[in-house]
Amino acid sequence: MSPKPLAEMAAEVLATPGGREKTALSRRHAAAWFAARRDGALPQVGLARAPDHPARPEAPQLVDPRDVPRRKPGTPQGRIAILHAVAHIELNAVDLHWDIIARFAHVPMPPGFYDDWVKAADEESKHFNLMADCLEAKDSFYGALAAHAGMWRAASDTRDDLMARLAIVPMVLEARGLDVTPGMIALFQKAGETGAVAALETIYAEEVGHVAYGSKWFHFLCGREDLDPKEVFHGLVRRYFPGGLKPPFNDEKRAEAGLPLDFYWPMAQGN
Ligand SMILES: [Fe+2]
Ligand SMILES: [Fe+2]
Incomplete structure (x- = not known):
C-alpha cells in the first residue's frame, strides 16, 4: 500500500506536541516513505499547510535565551543542562526538516530532495530520543529545565524562500553544530560519561550529512536559476546574520x- 502524500505526513508530525510522540510518528512516517521508495515507486508528495509554529509540549517552558539558566559545564547539573539544550535543538530539528517538506511542497524538486530531508528528520528523531534517554538515565527529563524560545526564528524568517531556508538552517545553524560538538564530546569524556559520549558521537557523525544535504540542494537551486552560489550565500548570511558567523570553524x-572555506570565512565575525 502506498503511504499518504508526504506533505500530509509532514504536517502530522508538525501538529504532534509531545517529544516522544512527535519522534515516534516521525520515524514511522520515514519508514513508510522509504518502504514505498524501495519498491521503486515515487510516492506522492502532495500539498499541505505548514503551521506557523509546530506543536510543542507544555514543558519545557520557553524563555528568552538570556534567561536560560547557565550552570558550570564541569558539574553534574551543568552536564544535564547541556544534554537538555541539545535535546531541545534536536526536537526543533525534527520539525525543521518536516517543515521544509510541507512548506515548500509546491516547489518542484527531484525525489532525492525528499529522501534527504526525510532521512534527516528520521535521524533528528533518533537524536532527540538519545538525548531524552541520557537525561532520564540521570533522573532528569526533557522539559525539566527552561529552554531557548528563539529556535523557530530561522524557520519563520525564511518561510517564503527555499534558498534562504537551505542557506540559514543546514548551512549555517547545523554547520555550527559541527563546530561545537567536539568540545561537548570532550567534556563528557572527561567526566567519564560513556553513554552521553556515544550518543553525541552518533549525532556528530550524522549531522555532517544534514549540512551536506543543505549544500547540495542550495547549489542545485542556484544552478537552476543561473546564480553564483557563493554570492547568494554571502548575501543571505549578511541579511540574516548581520553580526557575522562565529569562529572557530570546524574546517x-x-x-x-560540502561547505567551501570561501563561503563562510569571509562572513566570520570581525571580518
Ligand atoms: Fe541532530
Ligand atoms: Fe541535523
Whole structure:
C-alpha cells in the first residue's frame, strides 16, 4: 500500500506536541516513505499547510535565551543542562526538516530532495530520543529545565524562500553544530560519561550529512536559476546574520559536508 502524500505526513508530525510522540510518528512516517521508495515507486508528495509554529509540549517552558539558566559545564547539573539544550535543538530539528517538506511542497524538486530531508528528520528523531534517554538515565527529563524560545526564528524568517531556508538552517545553524560538538564530546569524556559520549558521537557523525544535504540542494537551486552560489550565500548570511558567523570553524568537517572555506570565512565575525 502506498503511504499518504508526504506533505500530509509532514504536517502530522508538525501538529504532534509531545517529544516522544512527535519522534515516534516521525520515524514511522520515514519508514513508510522509504518502504514505498524501495519498491521503486515515487510516492506522492502532495500539498499541505505548514503551521506557523509546530506543536510543542507544555514543558519545557520557553524563555528568552538570556534567561536560560547557565550552570558550570564541569558539574553534574551543568552536564544535564547541556544534554537538555541539545535535546531541545534536536526536537526543533525534527520539525525543521518536516517543515521544509510541507512548506515548500509546491516547489518542484527531484525525489532525492525528499529522501534527504526525510532521512534527516528520521535521524533528528533518533537524536532527540538519545538525548531524552541520557537525561532520564540521570533522573532528569526533557522539559525539566527552561529552554531557548528563539529556535523557530530561522524557520519563520525564511518561510517564503527555499534558498534562504537551505542557506540559514543546514548551512549555517547545523554547520555550527559541527563546530561545537567536539568540545561537548570532550567534556563528557572527561567526566567519564560513556553513554552521553556515544550518543553525541552518533549525532556528530550524522549531522555532517544534514549540512551536506543543505549544500547540495542550495547549489542545485542556484544552478537552476543561473546564480553564483557563493554570492547568494554571502548575501543571505549578511541579511540574516548581520553580526557575522562565529569562529572557530570546524574546517575539516565543513569541507566533508560540502561547505567551501570561501563561503563562510569571509562572513566570520570581525571580518
Ligand atoms: Fe541532530
Ligand atoms: Fe541535523
